[in-house]
Amino acid sequence: MNKQFETFLQNHNLSGISSINKSDLHNHLGKGGNVNYITSRYNLKIDLPPSKFESLFHMDEWAKENIKKKCPYIKRLEAAFVQAADDNISVLAASFGLDEAMTIGGMPVEAFIDTMKSFNQQLAPNTILLPELAFTRGCDVDKEFSRLDEVLSYNWFKSVDINGVESEQPIKNFKKIYRKAKEHGLRLKAHVGEFGTADDVMEAVEELELDEVHHGIASANSEFVLNWLSKHKIQLNVCPSSNVKLQVVESYAVHPIRKIYDYGIPVTINTDDMLVFNQSVSQEYLNLFKSGLMNGHELNHIREIGLREISYYGL
Ligand SMILES: [Zn+2]
Incomplete structure (x- = not known):
């Protein structure tokens, strides 16, 4: 399978790349579907996004108007499972946020979990789902903490995340949430160093463990932080198209994943928001290969690092 993946990359054979097992470990599942599937399956007209966004705010506003208003959350989730099956995503870390009233997407948490389990079985039976509980950076931490016991009592979530605008509050404010998540055996992750700095990455890893x-990716600006991440084997779940379209990185050809990989840091390749950035995991691999940034052997190694994820959960 290793050589096959490399050959498919060399031949720019997208359907071949797609046929090989891969992971997607950074996926906001409500935006994880394929725009072509959603437009034809639900008979909706969704415009393709602009080629570049001015900011995270611009992207969120675009997604609100063009995706969230047009297609209900539950249908978008269904589409995301279909996409995972189509692209042979055998390990899918899927991020979900709680609403105000202990619901996800307007459904009570328990009913929501049942729906996700049946989507998983029916639409993507070969995909191992790793549900991720996501907090927004600007959230009311005390309020989130007060309902954490109940959320974790479902024993469904396997990891935690913080997403959104990095400057909204200090990451250390989330310490008590992360301590409790750790006690429950969850894997600890957070969005950091996308728009922030290398020091922000190190601070977040240290404060929240x-x-x-x-x-x-901002860690690539500091040799010290790169060496530190490498020494501690902290995995970075990178999303090249997201970075290019949000103008954090100029092009695939100069993406910092090259430098991060060269320091021996475990790194994976992921979609972030496929419904917005419109690139599957397979396309992400091919984009990096075509740009000349990484060779087939290295990209296959990254694919294997991603598939290793399940071992951290004893699966
Ligand atoms: Zn993200």
Whole structure:
């Protein structure tokens, strides 16, 4: 399978790349579907996004108007499972946020979990789902903490995350949430070093005892932080198209994943928000290969690092 993946990359054979097992470990599942599937399955007209966004705010506003208003959350989730099956995503870390009233997407948490389990069985039976509980960076930490016991009592979530605008509050404010999540055996992750700095990445890993960082590409600006991440084997879940379209990185050809990989840091390749950035995991691999940034052997190694994820959960 290793050689096959490399050959498919060399031949720019997208359906071949797609046929090989891969992981997607940074996926906001409500935006994890394929726009073509959603438009044809639900007979909706969704415009393709602009080629570049001015900011995270611009992207969120675009997604609100063009996706969230047009297609209900539950249908988008269904589409995301279909996408995982289509692209042979055998390990899917899927991020979900709680609403105000202990619901997800307007459904009570328990009913929501049952729906996700049946989507998983019916639409993507070969995909191992790793549900991730996501907090927004600007949230009311005390309020989230007060309902954490109940959320964790379902024993469904396997990891925690913080997403959104990195400057909204200090990451250390989330310490008590992360301590409790750790006590429950969850894997600890957070979005950091996407728009922030290398020091922000190191601070977040130290304060929250992170196992993995979503993005973390700013670490490439500091040899010290790169060496530190490498020494502690902190995994970075990188999303190249997201970075290019949000103008954090100029192009695939100069993406910092090259430098991060060269320091021996475990790194994975992921979609972030496929419904917005419109690139599957397979396309993400091919984009990096075509740009000349990484060779087939290295990309296959990264694919294997991603598949290793299940071992951290004893699966
Ligand atoms: Zn993200």
